[in-house]
Amino acid sequence: MLGRLNHVAIAVRDARSAAKIYGAAFGAEISDAVPLPEHGVVTVFATLPNTKIEFIEPFGEASPIAKFVERNPDGGIHHLCYEVPDIVAARDQLIGEGARVIGDATPKVGAHGKPVLFFHPKDFSGALVEIEQT
Template sequence: MIGPLNHVGIAVPSIEDAIKPYREIFGITDITKPKALPAQGVRFAFVNLPSGQVELIEPYGDNSPIEKFLLKHPKGGQHHMCFEVEDIYAAKSYVEERGASVLGEPRIGAHGTLVIFIHPKDFTGTLIELMETPKQISGPAHSGDED
């Protein structure tokens, strides 16, 4: 049911400030431009690593869940871990049948796929995000139309 670890989400007061140590200390240059996801009250950027991603998340708009997190942890910190699943609705049913508390209904997340969150009380204080594995987009090189 559970797939690979996709990313670790880090809540930060400022994405621009949070990017600096990844660039200056680790020399990472593959970092996405920050984007807003108003429906979830966040602005985010991904630090791309060989084995996954770090998602830097800052508050966006009123009632951001990240704003609430930063009130408790002003410098920021680990917000969630995200695992991939093949079918978000099947995953939701699976974890609920086993007693986990899912926070809300599936919705579009930062990768453009459906996500759900599992309450931290079910995972020793860690918020878990499950995201539907992104579908591969076929283009000219993968269309099967090659000679």
């Protein structure tokens, strides 16, 4: 069911500055900053040969990652994103295995313009998991 690792997300205070480090150090292609107010974040991607690193910064004080960044002022890994061919089928299978969806279980459009869902880290060895339909 799970496809390839799409990206690793790192929550930071300033996504643009953090991404520039990866551009300079690893020659990664850096995307423009994209505000996603419906998710409460601003995203910047560093594209590497085998995956992407997503830098996310809080979009406003009500951002769901604001407390994470407050607790981790130097940044920290926030979530892992895996590709799935059918997000509804994957959601239903994961729920059937006991995983808990964060939110109302309705896929929302993510940073790549594709449907995404998040699953509780307590169900995945402490890692927040995002699935994205390919």
